[in-house]
Amino acid sequence: MALEIRSATCDYAAGSAMASRALEAVSLTVECGDLVVVLGPTGSGKTTLLRAAAGIVPLTSGSVEADGAPVMDPASARGSVGLLFQRPEAQFFALTVEDDCAFGPRNLGRSEADARADADAALSSVGLDPAEFGPREPWSLSGGEARRVALAGVLAMRPRYLLLDEPTAGLDAVGCDAVRDVVDAVRASAGVLVVTHDPERFLPRASAVLVLSHGAVAFRGTVSEFLGALPGLVAAGLAEAPDVPRALLLAAAKGARLSGELTLDTSAAARMLAAACSGTDGGAR
Numbered sequence: 074m075a076l077e078i079r080s081a082t083c084d085y086a087a088g089s090a091m092a093s094r095a096l097e098a099v100s101l102t103v104e105c106g107d108l109v110v111v112l113g114p115t116g117s118g119k120t121t122l123l124r125a126a127a128g129i130v131p132l133t134s135g136s137v138e139a140d141g142a143p144v145m146d147p148a149s150a151r152g153s154v155g156l157l158f159q160r161p162e163a164q165f166f167a168l169t170v171e172d173d174c175a176f177g178p179r180n181l182g183r184s185e186a187d188a189r190a191d192a193d194a195a196l197s198s199v200g201l202d203p204a205e206f207g208p209r210e211p212w213s214l215s216g217g218e219a220r221r222v223a224l225a226g227v228l229a230m231r232p233r234y235l236l237l238d239e240p241t242a243g244l245d246a247v248g249c250d251a252v253r254d255v256v257d258a259v260r261a262s263a264g265v266l267v268v269t270h271d272p273e274r275f276l277p278r279a280s281a282v283l284v285l286s287h288g289a290v291a292f293r294g295t296v297s298e299f300l301g302a303l304p305g306l307v308a309a310g311l312a313e314a315p316d317v318p319r320a321l322l323l324a325a326a327k328g329a330r331l332s333g334e335l336t337l338d339t340s341a342a343a344r345m346l347a348a349a350c351s352g353t354d355g356g357a358r
């Protein structure tokens with residue numbers, strides 16, 4: 074049981090003078106419980122990878138299957154993959170929040186009562202009271218509320234694979250934490266693929282990291298392998314260092330002799346910096 078992306082290659086405007094390759098032979102497996110973090114510079118193909126994984130852009134070659142069913146086949150893979158678009162709040166269309174969130178489950182053939190129950194449960198799971206927010210008009214929401222409603226609309230379908238395209242962009246710290254908590258909860262019953270420019274929020278709990286460059290996989294590995302490769306990825310302009318390892322890299326660049334590997338853990342980093350400082354200043358005290 075997995076979302077299997079096999080050698081996915083994707084061209085926009087294929088066959089025309091404007092043809093451009095956005096994804097080049099990318100393979101990836103996402104299983105239930107996984108959190109795969111996808112990083113890469115702007116234009117590197119992250120959104121295209123998620124669209125391909127959701128079956129909404131055609132592949133030039135390769136395949137994507139959810140639990141053995143091709144995602145391009147709506148009859149077999151229906152509802153198994155849920156995609157939260159980059160800037161999803163631009164896509165509200167119902168007159169109320171509850172109707173917008175109930176649309177997905179209703180469209181999957183669930184009864185009206187079940188669709189509304191799924192919508193309400195999803196709104197609660199993103200920290201919004203269905204009684205208060207359900208009757209609201211989507212365009213009356215604040216940016217952070219709108220993002221959470223959009224996430225609820227995807228969660229209401231109860232997808233087995235949840236694809237999130239920059240879900241924390243533009244949110245305040247509370248909103249970002251709410252998204253992180255939802256991701257943690259969803260992993261009990263789904264696999265999650267998240268594209269983010271906010272790696273510190275998701276990396277500590279990630280099961281794998283993928284870095285794209287010009288549509289191809291430039292790095293794939295565990296979080297600790299990613300931290301090991303980070304100096305090279307940063308130098309190549311393929312990844313931005315999260316705050317904690319960035320502080321360590323800056324200290325090392327200034328001559329601090331660090332005793333351990335790069336880490337995301339604030340306390341461990343503080344101990345490394347303190348040790349480096351006491352080593353430097355040891356004779357001065």
Ligand SMILES: Nc1ncnc2c1ncn2[C@@H]1O[C@H](COP(=O)(O)OP(=O)(O)OP(=O)(O)O)[C@@H](O)[C@H]1O
Pocket residue numbers: 085086093094095113114115116117118119120121122159
């Ligand atoms: N509909 C489209 N038609 C033509 N080219 C496109 C289309 N969508 C994306 N592209 C191109 O495909 C490449 C990959 O785009 P994509 O949106 O996947 O990048 P991204 O990594 O998500 O970038 P960002 O971090 O800015 O969101 C880019 O060169 C982009 O210009």
Ligand SMILES: [Mg+2]
Pocket residue numbers: 119120121159238
């Ligand atoms: Mg994108």
